[in-house]
Amino acid sequence: AQSVTQPDIHITVSEGASLELRCNYSYGATPYLFWYVQSPGQGLQLLLKYFSGDTLVQGIKGFEAEFKRSQSSFNLRKPSVHWSDAAEYFCAVGPYNTDKLIFGTGTRLQVFP
Amino acid sequence: NAGVTQTPKFRVLKTGQSMTLLCAQDMNHEYMYWYRQDPGMGLRLIHYSVGEGTTAKGEVPDGYNVSRLKKQNFLLGLESAAPSQTSVYFCASSPAGNSYEQYFGPGTRLTVT
Numbered sequence: 001a002q003s004v005t006q007p008d009i010h011i012t013v014s015e016g017a018s019l020e021l022r023c024n025y026s027y028g029a030t031p032y033l034f035w036y037v038q039s040p041g042q043g044l045q046l047l048l049k050y051f052s053g054d055t056l057v058q059g060i061k062g063f064e065a066e067f068k069r070s071q072s073s074f075n076l077r078k079p080s081v082h083w084s085d086a087a088e089y090f091c092a093v094g095p096y097n098t099d100k101l102i103f104g105t106g107t108r109l110q111v112f113p
Numbered sequence: 114n115a116g117v118t119q120t121p122k123f124r125v126l127k128t129g130q131s132m133t134l135l136c137a138q139d140m141n142h143e144y145m146y147w148y149r150q151d152p153g154m155g156l157r158l159i160h161y162s163v164g165e166g167t168t169a170k171g172e173v174p175d176g177y178n179v180s181r182l183k184k185q186n187f188l189l190g191l192e193s194a195a196p197s198q199t200s201v202y203f204c205a206s207s208p209a210g211n212s213y214e215q216y217f218g219p220g221t222r223l224t225v226t
Binding site: 009032034041042043044045046049051090094095098099100101103104105106 | 117144146148153154155156157158161163169171203205210211212214215217218219220
């Protein structure tokens with residue numbers, strides 16, 4: 001079945017530590033891939049996206065993500081987390097030949113000083 | 114430039130009551146979407162529209178109706194509200210299909226008692 005999996009429901013890191021949020025998808029062909037961030041009480045904002053080409057993509061706020069075809073993964077990373085990064089992060093996939101995005105269940109990031 | 118706006122921000126309904134949520138965008142986007150967000154379930158697509166006068170069902174359409182009479186507006190209706198429809202509702206718009214960024218509104222928190 002087609003799916004998007006974010007295995008970590010909740011992650012806690014210290015400010016300044018590195019971060020990796022996991023995302024795996026299950027589709028027949030590589031879909032369009034996105035990461036969105038949602039601050040408390042807000043709508044979602046796009047961090048970055050991958051369509052093709054270079055498998056390491058850069059986004060806003062110092063985030064990057066790496067597409068690994070062999071693992072069907074699109075993990076989000078940040079070298080040094082800031083307290084303002086505390087939010088919920090959603091991976092989303094856009095299957096080819098559809099008009100829709102399928103969202104993962106989200107990972108809530110908590111940052112300790 | 115307001116982007117995507119949603120009206121109202123909060124609403125409490127009694128079971129069986131009806132209401133309409135309004136989404137408006139000023140970016141001249143063709144595509145518009147309605148999602149619901151529930152804890153631990155991410156965002157799930159209710160209905161969407163690929164242009165003025167068109168609508169299509171998403172993942173969880175039952176109990177909802179939509180209309181897109183004007184390009185800039187997308188209305189979500191609940192004809193007979195049920196407690197299971199207690200959720201946060203997000204509207205989004207994009208220039209075209211699922212390879213494009215979706216721009217989200219701030220959400221409407223609906224409680225059905």
